Amino acid sequence: MKEAKLIEEFTTEQRALLPKVQLKNTFQIDKIQLVAGVDLAYWDVEGKTYGTCCIVVIDFSTHEVVEKVHSYGEITVPYISGYLAFRELPLIKAAAKKLTLQPDLFLFDGNGYLHYRNMGIATHASFYLNKPTIGVAKSYLKIDDIDFTMPENREGAYTDIVINNKIYGRALRTTKNVKPIFISCGNWIDLETTTDIVMSLVNKESRLPIPVRLADLETHVKRREY
Template identity: 70%
Template structure:
């Protein structure tokens, strides 16, 4: 596959149109009974460059929602053909995400992404975009704030579980959530087929004393660094 030139405005317009066409399929309501969630899968990606070529690996770590124990881990890797540009992350990452998801022995009840969902210029962050293909509820969990239309996030109180809504044009895009006292907050947003209250509840239920990040995302992040190191050492993907 040829590398995609995102400096081509025609292509950017095409990708924007795809996002706009998918938006009506986004439903910020629960499509499930929260009490029936048994497994959650964390998703993250890591990259590296070899000879001017970018490679990536996507790791998915599924946990038991009740015990927080790891149920399964899978990964995919390959050449990245879409350069990074803000607002179009899903087009860069989705191929590897879907390839990794196919390797899961069992489908998780919910996916949690290291990235944004509804908190996006066109409400189509990776967590939301991926839901269209994974056919499961999704949540976006970001470590840094995506500033949209000049709107700053408001710092929540220094109490675990406190939050402030990210409101743009009178619409809630996501939340700035304090998951641990005396530690920087994270930024969560609905992906799809889930509401913001349930997203907040699930994220907080997946927090332990190891990190400000929910367990599925933290474990997926750790796994991507581990797999990337192995692939580089074995000259795979490069």
């Protein structure tokens, strides 16, 4: 299928899902027991692209790993900026089906509401996982040529990312003297809770929340294996 046709089809689906996004909590934060990090990695072999999705589940209180699953397969959807979810969802769904434990919340290495059409991977995937989601990006996705404001150099400092008078996400400094990350609601969660949860999952080993960092590390392991 030609790219223009794919973009038309993908855009239609994103726009249909957007009214169903709720940037408010559908859970009680003190009831959260398990949280999961999700990340993907890709590589090419003989002209074909393959990928792996790794999901790492940790105990929200102790931060101990309680389950790890992954999926693997050939990637058939081309990379199109702004439509990454359609490339990644088949592997995400395949990995999630292998979970024997059910996380209360999923954190993605990628964007959620901070997206051209407010439908980044964390937001889009929520409809298939049926759980609240958070987007955690290492780099900034510039939308409508709007830059972010650098937060103060202290742990927990943040600045809202405002585009067309709407808050899309936050630039969050999780660690002093380390560059910020870019967080956004995925779905069924508000931005204040998103910020609190991300900060509660950061330790001295990384600026990323623990489950996202562990999922990222796991993708490197699986890529080497395959």
